[in-house]
Amino acid sequence: MATESIRMNGDADRGDEAGEFHRENRIMRRRGPLNMNHYANKKSAAESMLDVALLMANASQLKAVLEHGPSFTFYVPLITLLSISLILQVLVGVMLIFIVKWNLNDERMHHKLDILESCVMAFIFVIVVVNVFITAFGVQQPHSQNSPPS
Secondary structure (H helix, E strand, C coil): CCCCCCCCCCCCCCCCCCCCEEEECCEEEECCCCCHHHHHHHHHHHHHHHHHHHHHHHHHHHHHHHHHCCCCCCHHHHHHHHHHHHHHHHHHHHHHHHHHHCCCCCHHHHHHHHHHHHHHHHHHHHHHHHHHHHHHHCCCCCCCCCCCCC
16 A cells, blocks of 8 residues: 655645546545645634624624613623623634634644634633523513513
8 A cells, every 4th residue: 555645735645636626426526635724714714604693693682681771680690791702702703813824734833723722612612601691591571561572
């Protein structure tokens, strides 16, 4: 069996063209090594899109709580939890930008990337827990008999 030498972003010595595309079942597949930077960039972009969706939901919830005013039962806890969630989401977004920008092939950056990715995962866990509490406290007030349901 022939040995293969594959770098993370390099070409493989497989005896064929690394950039050659083949058509199988109407799906384009690329023969050659996986470009890890490209994969990481796509993964980070997907995470960022989910982060934006949650950011928008939390901003909408914050608006609803502020519209209810201080008379709302859980006004202060919800304002606090929503603020923590929004701040952490922005922080995670900035950290994901740094992860995308750094080159995975640079051995000197691997330790920093590991630390940064671990921090991102920890913050995402905290965001999830905070949002569980936000959901538990609820943003909607029960409708009074005078106001029509919307």
